[in-house]
Amino acid sequence: MKIFLIGAGQVGATIVQALHEEHELTVFDLDASRLQALSSRYDVSTIEGNGASRRVLAGAGVSEADLLIACTSRDEANIVSAMITKACSSHTTTVVRTTNPEYLEVWREGQLDVDFIVSSELETAHAISRTIGVPAARQTDVFADGQVQLVEFDIQPGSSSQLVGVPLRDAKLPRDSKIASIIRGEEMILPGGDAVIDSGDRIVVIGSPQAALAWSELIAPGSGKVRDVVVFGAGRAGTAIARLLLEQGIGVRLIEADRERARIVADELQGARVFNATGLDPDFLERERVGDAQVAIFAMRDDMKNHYAATLAKLHGIRFTIAIVHDAHAIEVFERAGIDVTVNPRQVTAEEIVRFAHDPRTQQVAMLEGDRFEVLDITTRAGSEYVGKSFGEMPIRGALIGAIVRNGQAIFPRRDDVLRAGDRAIIFTESRRVTEVEQAL
Numbered sequence: 001m002k003i004f005l006i007g008a009g010q011v012g013a014t015i016v017q018a019l020h021e022e023h024e025l026t027v028f029d030l031d032a033s034r035l036q037a038l039s040s041r042y043d044v045s046t047i048e049g050n051g052a053s054r055r056v057l058a059g060a061g062v063s064e065a066d067l068l069i070a071c072t073s074r075d076e077a078n079i080v081s082a083m084i085t086k087a088c089s090s091h092t093t094t095v096v097r098t099t100n101p102e103y104l105e106v107w108r109e110g111q112l113d114v115d116f117i118v119s120s121e122l123e124t125a126h127a128i129s130r131t132i133g134v135p136a137a138r139q140t141d142v143f144a145d146g147q148v149q150l151v152e153f154d155i156q157p158g159s160s161s162q163l164v165g166v167p168l169r170d171a172k173l174p175r176d177s178k179i180a181s182i183i184r185g186e187e188m189i190l191p192g193g194d195a196v197i198d199s200g201d202r203i204v205v206i207g208s209p210q211a212a213l214a215w216s217e218l219i220a221p222g223s224g225k226v227r228d229v230v231v232f233g234a235g236r237a238g239t240a241i242a243r244l245l246l247e248q249g250i251g252v253r254l255i256e257a258d259r260e261r262a263r264i265v266a267d268e269l270q271g272a273r274v275f276n277a278t279g280l281d282p283d284f285l286e287r288e289r290v291g292d293a294q295v296a297i298f299a300m301r302d303d304m305k306n307h308y309a310a311t312l313a314k315l316h317g318i319r320f321t322i323a324i325v326h327d328a329h330a331i332e333v334f335e336r337a338g339i340d341v342t343v344n345p346r347q348v349t350a351e352e353i354v355r356f357a358h359d360p361r362t363q364q365v366a367m368l369e370g371d372r373f374e375v376l377d378i379t380t381r382a383g384s385e386y387v388g389k390s391f392g393e394m395p396i397r398g399a400l401i402g403a404i405v406r407n408g409q410a411i412f413p414r415r416d417d418v419l420r421a422g423d424r425a426i427i428f429t430e431s432r433r434v435t436e437v438e439q440a441l
Contacts, residue, residue, distance in 0.1 A: 001357055002026075004065045006051030006081045007072035008034035010328060011097060014350035015069060016042055018371050019357050022435050026060060029072075052080040054088070063089040069353055071097040079103065082114040095356050097349055099236065118352045124345045125240040128322055129248065131341050132229065132295055134212045135320060136220035138202070138341060141366040142209075143377045143426050147410035148403045149212040150180075150366055150375050150426075153219050155201045163218060169193030174214035176412040177207025178402045180428035183369065188430065190400050204368065206375070206402025206426055207412060227251055230293040230318075232279045232309050234265040237324060237345065238299035246271045253293070255279040279309050282316065291317025298323040303330050310339050359438040363424065367431070374431050375402075380441045382421040390418050399429035399437045 001023045005012055008029035016025060016038055025044040028051035029035050035046035049056040051070065062068065068085045070078035075098045082094035095116045098104060107117045130140040130149075139152040155164060162172050168179065168191055182189040183202040189195060197203060205215055229245055231238050234256035242252045242265075252272040256262040259276050266274040277284050285291065296318040298306035303326055310321045322341045325331050331342045347367075355365040364377040380387055386394055391401065392415030404411050405424035411417065419425070429437050 001066045002064060003357060004028065004051075004057070004060070004062055004068045004085075006068070006070040006078065007097075008038055008046075009071075009073060010346040011071040011350045011353075013038060014347060014371070015071065015353060016044060018350070018354045018367065018431065020044055021432070023357055026065075028056070028060070050077075052077040052084070054084045057081070057084055058088055062092065065089065065092045067357060068092055068094045069097075069356070070095070071349070071353065073099075075100050075103055079112065079114065083112075086113050093356065095353055097353065101236065101240065116356065118349055120345045120349045121236045121240040123348045123352050124237055124324065124343055125244045127343050127348045128241050128297060128324075129244050131322060131343075132226045132245070132250070133209075134216045135226060135295070136216040137212070139368065140212070141375070143364055143366075143375075143403075144405045144410050144424065146209065147405065148426050149207060149209050150402075151205045151207070151212045151215060152368060153203050153205065153215065155197055155199055155203060155219065157199045164197055164199055166196065167193060168195050168197075171197075174207065174211040174218065177205055177211035177215065178400070178412065180204045180206050180375075180400050180402045181373065183373075188373065190398070204373070204375075204428060206428065208410065211412075226294045228293045229253070229295045229297060230255065230290055230313075231297045231299055232306070232313075233298065233300035234261055234274065235299065235301060238297075239265055239269070241297060241299060242269055242272050253288075253290075255290075280305070280312065282312065285313065285316045293318060295320045295322065297321075300324075301326070303327055307334060307337065307339075310334070311337060314338060358434070361441075362438065371431050374429060374434055376425075376427045376429070376434065376437065377405075378425055378427065378438060378441055380419060380421055380423050380425055384419075384421070384441045386419050386441060387421045388418065390416055392416065394419070397436075397440070398433045399427050401425045401427050 003023050003025050005027045008027050020042040028047045032048050039046045070081040078096045082096045094114045096114050099120045104117050104119045134140050137151045141150040179191050181204040228251045230253040231242050232255050234254045245252050254272050254274045257278045262274050262276040296313045298310045300306050306323045310323050321339050323339045325342045334342045351367045361379040366375040391413045403426040
């Protein structure tokens, strides 16, 4: 596929990393140093110029592109790039990143001539909401309209004796689920019955929502359902998160330093309690009993403030912390400081955009471990070598089918179940094998 990518920032770089091996990429940016960093690492073409210019796009041959992805930090430039492309080419699919929910609403009303819009704030809110739904999870994603859940867990010292050190064939594991992978350092293991989970491992589980909660309870007993959340920062991201949690019946307290913004959000979100405070004052945390909340989410625009506020909240009794981290290089710092989960908006946005470059039968993609691994939701074709085989006799080949969706219903297959043409398969694989997996199915 011939892809034009507008923007070589963090989102653009993540997309290049995921797609460069299988596609012909041309990257546009005004910053020559960004382009140099990408071209020295990946086999991509680069053009130093304005991707929102008709002259630049036409001169680069945009009419021959199969896909245009506009993912700069400037919403209006992204929209203009896509609309120019639509005017130049009737067959090019256009995907736009936006940070303003209003543009998403306008597009849904059919008033923007672009094919798809991906909202960074909404994708971040959904990622955090899914994590709260499975409190012990490091990362989670949903497939098939919520019928199938992908969950990534860290196995901590002292985890259940039902799980650690026991061959999987003998372990009492939640029903309707499958361990898709054991990640041990740099090693990835597709587990068989003899495999053993050790303390310090990271496991990827694919199962039903009920199974995901059972796994959470197995790994972190007493984690339970979340009912009380405090959100630090009422900007676009914090407000989107709060609105989504309120819709799920979760109690929300919002802390916002700007008085006018706090007033506006209090009017918008009638179900939330909004405080005009920095969240960095120990007296305030004690007085409002912030430490009693089950989860604290740090959604301020400044990573250093999020880091400090999360550390302070931990000292005041918060048990589970989720921090939005804008600089991907700072994620390790947050995790080493004891922050339970980090969410990078650029990463989750790139993950949503990447699926548009996959085989048209691929409906969804989740990226794990810095895009070392992917989970695909792909519809099997009649000519696939896997169709008609039972799951017990299927060759593994570096991939594992954790669930299938047949006639709209999720099935968590056993050895004797048979894969049929038209089944949607939820597959875990290494990123470098994605094309091979798509071709095989």
